Amino acid sequence: MESDKQKFISVVSRFVDYNAKRLPDDVVLCLGKMADEERDERAKLMYGCMLRDIELAAETSRPVCQDTGLVQFFVEAGTEFPLLRELPEALKEAVERASVSAPLRPNAVEYPSENNTGTNTGRGVPYIEYDIVPDSRKLKLTVYMQGGGAALPGRAAVFPPSKGFRGIAEFVADAMVEKGINACPPLVVGVGVAGCMPTAAKLAKHACLRKLGRYSELTEIAEEERKLKALLDEIAIGPQGVGGRASTMAVNIETACHHPSSMGVAVQFSCWAMRRGVLEFDEDLTVKCLTHGGF
């Protein structure tokens, strides 16, 4: 089994390295389209910088952004996937290897000593979240590298449910206007609505990771996503907050049932350099990349 584990680590570390240097296909397409539609001169200048940066990063094999973030993994783990018990250790090792090979900026800082571990691993990092898929022999691995600027405006609260969509919209718009400029727009906005604060926050993260251009499968939620996107785009903070014609690449809402008397709401942003990558492994470790045609 050792060789299988090594093979898995090698693929994942290569992908973490790649994911820092290449944005997913949907994000590159979306930015190109937004740049084409933009009319504001200053905004066009900013889009030009972003698109040129993406090209240069690919040409020179360098991280798209110097803030390669804290590495987060979201695992859909088939209960019959052969390497399950090796996963936590393997993912950690993959991050350590990619940190050297890419190189990634060391971003794991211990509290309260403020000591940087230097390896992008340490207490609680990489963050790993597991979802179990009964009877499956596959493993779907999402890696997300979120920079500090994009994490900064994230917020969560608990509302009385009577606040409704109006309350949610105001909460999200406030977060975007107050802090979104520094989260490197155009933004992906993930909103979670659930029973309490942490469950909402977790769903907000999942919402952020959805493929661009896909609305919720629930008709009423999809309608709210369209309305909220229109509202945030009307504010038009533009690329890097310089103004322009839009604010967002996508607005996604994930929900769970809430308590009759309390509703957790959370919002989480991703920057234009949305470093999201998804790999799907078969039991024999045949791998398919769902986000990057070039991997």
Next chain:
Amino acid sequence: MKILNLPIAEEEVRALAAGDVVYITGELVTGRDRVHERVVKEKKMPGISLKNGAVFHAGPIVTGDKGNYKTVAVGPTTSMRMEAFEADFIAATGVRIIIGKGGMGQKTAAACQKYGAVHLMFAGGAAVLAADKVVDTYGVEWEDLGMPEAMWLLRMKEFGPLVVSVDAKGGNLFEENKKIFNERKQIALEKLSDTGEIK
């Protein structure tokens, strides 16, 4: 293409207006939270002079050893994090150009007017584009602060486009934008009824 050469004269800085697009050639230093704390709170100065120079709010990825450093990626970090320190940093170092992401607040804007300094914004995340303009990573001060926080000494050629966000005449691009965004937000929200329907 308007190129500013470092070190820069006070008159040239005072002539810039919020919204202008410029490029920078010459030697600058990186400095973010810990560098600002060290200068302002701990009253320490680096081994090089920043007078008439520029500080770039950035934590780069640098490879190689002493004498052979290479900046792989260097994009701006959020300048507002340095707001509490920047006015005192300008006073202590004599720096005239501050470069970062987003804008800065009233305290920094007042110091820019008083001392003759400006804040320039660069597209956040465009770290390879910026690194491409680094001709030489010729040294580092305070390396004990760790890679992102250390003061890296960079020689730049035509680094930009940079947009003047805070000028020395009281202009502040992002403060103005924030007012506009807040107004638009109110209007957009007012269109929603209490039940979330668009009126």
